[in-house]
Amino acid sequence: MNKMLLIITLILCMAGTARALNAQQEKMKDCNAQASQKGLKGDQRKEFMSTCLGAGAQPQTKQLTAQQQKMKDCNAQAGKQQLTGDKRKQFMSSCLSAK
16 A cells, blocks of 8 residues: 555656746747747857746745844945945844844
8 A cells, every 4th residue: 555655656756846847948939939949059049048937937036024124224325335344243233133
């Protein structure tokens, strides 16, 4: 029974991988056809293929938590003031603890 369950699980995993691979292959085929249709060659083709294959793959922008936003703002302020070392640490500490 356990061997049968393991075999079924492996088959399902391989099927999922095959579908993902087929989707990537399909995307590559489409991008390649578009590049050929546009007559792109060399670096222009490479750039187009990179952009085309990466389209839709960008991660969604994630909302920062209040603490992350505060850290980002304090870090930007410290950068504008060109603070380094202990002065930066002191500034960040006071900035992050301020309300």
